[in-house]
Amino acid sequence: MVSKKIAVLPGDGIGPEVCRQAVKVLEAVAERFEHRFDLSSHLMGACAIDATGNPLPDETLAACRAADAVLLGAIGDPKYDHDPSAKVRPEQGLLRLRKELGLYANIRPVTAYDVLLAHSPLKRERIEGTDMLIFRELTGGIYFGAKGRTADGEAAYDHCTYSRPEIERIAHLAFRAAAGRRQKLTLIDKANVLETSRLWREVVRELATQYPEVSVDYLFVDNAAMQVILSPTQFDVILTENMFGDIISDEASVIAGSLGLLPSASVGERVALFEPIHGSYPQAKGKGIANPIAAILSAAMLLEHLELHTEAALVREAVDEALNNGILTPELNPTAPYTTEEVGNYIAFWI
Amino acid sequence: MVSKKIAVLPGDGIGPEVCRQAVKVLEAVAERFEHRFDLSSHLMGACAIDATGNPLPDETLAACRAADAVLLGAIGDPKYDHDPSAKVRPEQGLLRLRKELGLYANIRPVTAYDVLLAHSPLKRERIEGTDMLIFRELTGGIYFGAKGRTADGEAAYDHCTYSRPEIERIAHLAFRAAAGRRQKLTLIDKANVLETSRLWREVVRELATQYPEVSVDYLFVDNAAMQVILSPTQFDVILTENMFGDIISDEASVIAGSLGLLPSASVGERVALFEPIHGSYPQAKGKGIANPIAAILSAAMLLEHLELHTEAALVREAVDEALNNGILTPELNPTAPYTTEEVGNYIAFWI
Ligand SMILES: CC(C)[C@H](C(=O)O)[C@@H](O)C(=O)O
Numbered sequence: 001m002v003s004k005k006i007a008v009l010p011g012d013g014i015g016p017e018v019c020r021q022a023v024k025v026l027e028a029v030a031e032r033f034e035h036r037f038d039l040s041s042h043l044m045g046a047c048a049i050d051a052t053g054n055p056l057p058d059e060t061l062a063a064c065r066a067a068d069a070v071l072l073g074a075i076g077d078p079k080y081d082h083d084p085s086a087k088v089r090p091e092q093g094l095l096r097l098r099k100e101l102g103l104y105a106n107i108r109p110v111t112a113y114d115v116l117l118a119h120s121p122l123k124r125e126r127i128e129g130t131d132m133l134i135f136r137e138l139t140g141g142i143y144f145g146a147k148g149r150t151a152d153g154e155a156a157y158d159h160c161t162y163s164r165p166e167i168e169r170i171a172h173l174a175f176r177a178a179a180g181r182r183q184k185l186t187l188i189d190k191a192n193v194l195e196t197s198r199l200w201r202e203v204v205r206e207l208a209t210q211y212p213e214v215s216v217d218y219l220f221v222d223n224a225a226m227q228v229i230l231s232p233t234q235f236d237v238i239l240t241e242n243m244f245g246d247i248i249s250d251e252a253s254v255i256a257g258s259l260g261l262l263p264s265a266s267v268g269e270r271v272a273l274f275e276p277i278h279g280s281y282p283q284a285k286g287k288g289i290a291n292p293i294a295a296i297l298s299a300a301m302l303l304e305h306l307e308l309h310t311e312a313a314l315v316r317e318a319v320d321e322a323l324n325n326g327i328l329t330p331e332l333n334p335t336a337p338y339t340t341e342e343v344g345n346y347i348a349f350w351i
Numbered sequence: 352m353v354s355k356k357i358a359v360l361p362g363d364g365i366g367p368e369v370c371r372q373a374v375k376v377l378e379a380v381a382e383r384f385e386h387r388f389d390l391s392s393h394l395m396g397a398c399a400i401d402a403t404g405n406p407l408p409d410e411t412l413a414a415c416r417a418a419d420a421v422l423l424g425a426i427g428d429p430k431y432d433h434d435p436s437a438k439v440r441p442e443q444g445l446l447r448l449r450k451e452l453g454l455y456a457n458i459r460p461v462t463a464y465d466v467l468l469a470h471s472p473l474k475r476e477r478i479e480g481t482d483m484l485i486f487r488e489l490t491g492g493i494y495f496g497a498k499g500r501t502a503d504g505e506a507a508y509d510h511c512t513y514s515r516p517e518i519e520r521i522a523h524l525a526f527r528a529a530a531g532r533r534q535k536l537t538l539i540d541k542a543n544v545l546e547t548s549r550l551w552r553e554v555v556r557e558l559a560t561q562y563p564e565v566s567v568d569y570l571f572v573d574n575a576a577m578q579v580i581l582s583p584t585q586f587d588v589i590l591t592e593n594m595f596g597d598i599i600s601d602e603a604s605v606i607a608g609s610l611g612l613l614p615s616a617s618v619g620e621r622v623a624l625f626e627p628i629h630g631s632y633p634q635a636k637g638k639g640i641a642n643p644i645a646a647i648l649s650a651a652m653l654l655e656h657l658e659l660h661t662e663a664a665l666v667r668e669a670v671d672e673a674l675n676n677g678i679l680t681p682e683l684n685p686t687a688p689y690t691t692e693e694v695g696n697y698i699a700f701w702i
Pocket residue numbers: 076091094246543544573
């Protein structure tokens with residue numbers, strides 16, 4: 001029996017409804033294993049702007065810092081996207097949270113579930129057996145460099161920078177993960193054009209000598225964007241910088257057949273954060289059609305991170321039951337769909 | 352009967368062998384239509400470094416400037432990729448050529464050929480009917496901004512900048528192309544994070560009022576990386592900045608079933624350049640297995656650019672004949688493959 005503080009940030013759009021199912025599953029785990037999970041909800045994103053003017057209120061940040069782990073739904077609202085000059089945007093909350101919590105590594109597993117191969121846009125024989133783990137740097141690069149306009153507003157700039165220690169810390173995580181898997185690491189960069197990419201290559205090449213059992217591959221990002229679709233099974237661990245990781249990991253997610261299945265973990269200096277990779281999907285909000293599985297699998301990653309391995313495995317088994325029995329939302333079961341809540345109930349009941 | 356100067360840059364790897372077939376086809380066109388094509392070959396890329404120390408010798412640049420059009424094979428050699436600290440690299444030749452010739456727009460058509468749908472990694476029903484035209488900005492952004500290391504070498508930077516006129520000129524090309532096609536333009540950016548992207552969105556939104564018949568869509572690049580695979584038929588004209596265009600256009604190329612089929616045009620202030628989108632593929636060099644069709648279709652785009660529309664159409668017909676009759680290199684016809692030269696001969700003979 002353990003006692004843990006989990007800060008829950010439901011966020012915007014479908015965030016709250018999928019988070020609710022993940023929380024239900026965590027509560028079922030707590031009951032079954034007699035743990036105490038202190039699950040408190042806090043505002044972040046568009047809902048926080050609406051309520052407080054700030055996408056990441058101090059109260060929320062303090063709660064995350066004090067927690068053992070953070071569970072996030074999704075953030076973002078189209079009303080901000082359509083106004084590029086908006087001064088305050090939901091995404092700023094997420095970016096600041098990543099920076100403040102030192103969440104320098106975003107980790108995304110991508111696997112092809114056998115029962116769902118029919119839903120993938122890719123042909124079965126290409127993707128069967130896909131099992132990759134993507135490490136995306138999350139607190140550096142062009143996301144966090146200086147950005148702005150010239151005085152006359154006629155030109156804009158975004159600066160990308162990386163330092164050796166920023167690359168080293170996430171590279172060590174990726175090498176260690178590869179060592180425990182199929183011993184292959186692929187660095188994705190654009191070293192034929194970018195100086196930052198050349199530094200990534202240099203550092204990874206140096207660190208590689210400390211992990212002689214891991215074989216290292218280097219791919220230019222344009223080629224990688226093809227390889228991920230052409231032969232995804234060639235990848236084990238992928239390591240890449242922030243912007244390339246944003247693109248390549250979303251691209252890779254199509255393999256699974258639904259965005260609604262993929263969890264992610266963001267880890268770093270202190271507390272870790274877990275979230276589905278899908279966005280806030282505002283068109284689906286409140287309709288009961290959002291797939292809660294990505295949020296529930298994010299909760300499983302959270303349990304894993306808290307060293308609750310049996311509990312995490314049980315959640316994954318429960319998800320497999322739902323997948324194998326077709327207890328799925330409309331995008332995966334169009335003929336006899338279940339609602340977000342029904343899928344959550346089924347999985348929680350199975351715990 | 353016209354008289355035109357065409358500078359040919361065969362380049363590295365399979366570049367020379369595919370260029371040879373494209374030249375053969377251009378010569379067949381000249382003979383049939385009694386044109387005079389002055390086709391002169393010049394060094395660029397790794398071969399130019401080996402011969403002169405310079406990836407873009409002055410003689411080559413001068414020949415390109417004096418030409419009516421440039422045909423390029425491919426450049427690049429792995430011996431430079433494996434040495435990130437190499438001072439001179441083949442890619443520098445290409446980047447400088449783009450800049451010197453003012454080739455600010457790279458244009459890539461992506462179509463799903465019916466006879467080749469079986470070769471695509473994507474399911475037929477997803478891609479049937481795909482017909483998109485990608486406009487990638489080619490002489491700005493992070494490719495051409497300041498780049499370097501801090502004094503101690505422990506950090507690196509790459510600066511991305513865009514000015515309003517840089518965006519306007521390519522946006523006009525894209526809007527005009529969309530107006531003549533299915534009247535849809537999609538801007539791919541990362542306006543929720545990057546200031547340069549917000550400028551792109553601003554400028555495109557402003558110009559849109561001049562093209563009321565064109566409907567405009569905005570997609571974040573991470574979402575775009577999914578949509579290109581999930582439902583490629585939704586796209587007509589895509590417009591995007593240099594780095595995103597590099598990634599998204601290579602990604603989109605997998606739809607066609609072979610990289611060896613896709614041509615591109617780079618246009619701008621003066622002379623235009625035509626090249627297959629595939630790289631120098633050094634592993635295949637000299638084996639007779641490289642597909643010359645992308646180079647031949649690049650030659651067709653070149654003819655189109657010279658206003659030789661009948662000639663261009665004839666080359667495309669000849670390529671269709673090869674496709675329909677299976678006169679194809681091993682990646683598309685593994686059981687009864689033809690060599691690079693046989694495919695080139697067949698197409699040239701058909702002219
Ligand atoms: C919302 C956005 C700022 C964010 C990012 O680009 O990092 C998202 O796309 C993600 O991948 O978590």
